[in-house]
Amino acid sequence: MSKAQIQMNIPEERNAKPTSEIWVRFCARFKSEVGDAVYSSWFKCLELDEVVNEVAYLSVPTKFLKSWIHAHYLEKLRAVVVQEVPEVRDIVLNLRATARNAIRAASERQAIEGARVGLGHENSSEDVRSDGPTPARRVIEGIEGSSLDRRLNFANFLVGPSNQLAYAAAQQVATINPGVGAMFNPLYIFSNVGLGKTHLIQAIGHAGLEAGRRVIYLTAEKFMYGFVSALKSQNSIGFKEKLRSIDLLVIDDVQFLQGKTIQHEFCHTLNALIDSGKQVVIAGDRAPNELENLDERVRSRFSGGLCVEMQPLDEGLRMRILEARIENARTAQPGFEVTNAVVAMVARSIDTNGRDLDGAVNRLLAHTILAGASLTIEAAEAAIRDLIRVREPKRVKIEDIQKLVATHFNVSRADILSSRRTANVVRPRQIAMYLAKTMTLRSLPEIGRRFGGRDHTTVLHAVRKIEDLVSKDSGLNQELELLKRLLSD
Template identity: 35%
Template sequence: MTRILPMENIKELWDKIIDGLKTKFTSDVVDLWLTPIELFHKNATEFVLQVPNKFFRNWVEENCLADVKNSLAAAYGLPSGNDVGVEYIELQNVTGGEMTGSETLNAGGAKEPVERVEAAVTSIFNPKLSFSKFIVGKQNQFAYSGAWAVANDPGKQYNPLFIWGGVGLGKTHLLNAIGNRVNENFPKVKTLYVQTKTFINDFIDSIRFGTPATFRNKYSNVECLLIDDIQFLVGKASCQEEFFYTFNAIYDSKKQIVLTSDKPPKDIGGLEERLISRFVWGLVVPIDPPDLETRIAILRSKADEERVYVPEDVILYLASEIKTNIRVLEGALTKVAANAALLGTPLTVDTAKKILQDIITKEKETRPVTIERIQKAVAEHYSLKLSDLKSKRRTEMLAIPRHIAMYLSREMTPSSHAAIGEEFGGKDHSTVIHAINKIKAKAESDPFFSAELNKIVKKINYE
């Protein structure tokens, strides 16, 4: 029968496990992520890791849980790490730092009461998501600059700051970077970061348990409120009303508000007009998908961070194929590097193509179509330069491809006639309408021309 070790022996065992992990991680990493954790023995095969918050739990699970379990199995004479169960106690949540329960565990797994301490409001932010780790390019420069200004002088300018863009482009990174910077420069400032879904759940719980004062104290008495994915308020009238009061309380106190969304305020359907009007009081900034140079820089930074060597031609291939989601881009690099290391095979473009076939196919299928993408595909199809489609020349060799590009821009993007004309060298909207009607009529009457159009469309969709 497996025996329960006394408290001091459990501590010694955890210290030995940490020492063993120093061969895998640097001392700084060990001190940051492992030293604050405590180990408890629950029963014969189950253990508890008491962690400061969710980030520590996630880090352990992603980086060394298997090592910990194997070490515990060896210490207790279990066949393998697979026979070891690990549970967690999170002492502090990441949105405000409240004890998750009124009990903890002693060395034998028995519950002991702990003193409940009034929780601090300030959130704990992911230290990896800092301004120094954010790769800046022309597509995110505006958002980065706005976030940097807010972080260095919260509540004084750009209030609220509203950052919008697609999934995986760095919105959450900037929120964490702001939080980290504010905590560093203004340690007494109460900073709160939450997902909108957390705000909604907290509000519902405050109604269910009759604790509206606790809810309002949490959200209205902060000095820097960071809310992610505000579009999830759509369709929730009561939550929108409560957020309206929260927003006013913080704004009227001249405290900072930063919001993110997948769309600019005016395009979020189902959101109250009074909220939309307040969201644009400050600075609204977009984050667009990074260009090739920025994607290459992101991959190089990720490779350095992971301490893996990735050949330049593989980096160029990944950056060229995965264009719209930074998380997918970084995940692809991790996947090909890990595959090569585990199988002991050279990391080449050919192996990357095989490993990432599903990811790249999905990326191409879901990549949003832009006017520029259409112009490039049409120019390549007719062996023209991109500048030819935007020029003022009206030769027949240029007119038909230009008209096709205008027609497809209207069919494949939400752009208006005026916006399309602007992308073609400032053409008038009437010129665009004429081109669209001409191509539409030709496609309906000429099957060969229609087939040619389909070829171009296919090229655009699977660029």
């Protein structure tokens, strides 16, 4: 297509190419609009493929660029194109044809690979090793597993004091030879969000596949969906048999497991696998005894194995995570430089979880690219301001209250949970119930259940009793304030 054709708005075939003169003129104008730094970072690879029926078809080589431009610059891009080529009324941003073909080919290879990696099939090292970030979906004889992200392996997991025990247990479970009895079974890893438990259990899955073990990784949601689908298709027996014939079962986000029937089947599956020496690995967001929505038998099974908590990231580990994320970002943006002082500031300021650290690196990268200026301490603080959270009060557990009160009054926790009604036990028990009601969000029935299966009226009586005594006894009031401070620290 010639420049004259565009100016005269003459209809043409879809595949006709605009002249380079029009595109050069547009690029110069758009660069002046957004600045050299932004243009070089985000629009250098932008191409105008064609203009058809008053629509300009643009393309970029990667999905990331397409998503970023759509989110931040699509309207500005449309305005400049329309101004530069008056006959154009709209634009369409596409992924370049060569990129689409590459993605399609990769998807086909992945589908072939997924079909090869199943129960009873041999796994070559090529089946499980890849440098790319694309998740691999395992289809195991009719059971569709959740995605295993190839980036989440042991090589990429950073170890520190907060996760060292969990990492060692995961390594032990992952390296055991097939057919050898499991040492820690089930292995239950729990933590707050963003501390790496999904990374660790997926690393176990990858190591198991590399060792030739039959592995399936499922989220709780995927397990529920698979079981319900099997019931609807009247193939629940086949579902159970196939699931129990594997060597390693990895379950993530178990706190979302719902439904009495599904939980019973899950418990039966655990029992069948563990009793036959197969390994089970589970991840949740809290300790087994705090998963109130799960059946008691399921929680008991979890507690019967090795339960490991991943603690909040210490500052040294946060710095290492930031350095690793910055190094990864630098592969895509070679000019992205962050000083040690900025890294240290971010590590001190963001002490929540790894996802917030990822968000901080993204904000620093965006600031560097969009502002086109060096990243000072002040600029970095402004960029991550929304990620710096006000420290929330410590989450108090009923078990912690029971232990502290028992120690303070020189009785045992078993005494507090027992039916004994001697004075030296009744008063600590009532104080513990009062603290549980005032320092946790647990309901009266739940507190009663955690205090030896007592009725909620017993808890209510204890709370009112202590409230009455506190109003009259300043010594007891001071004692309770001390206990509260100890629990909150």
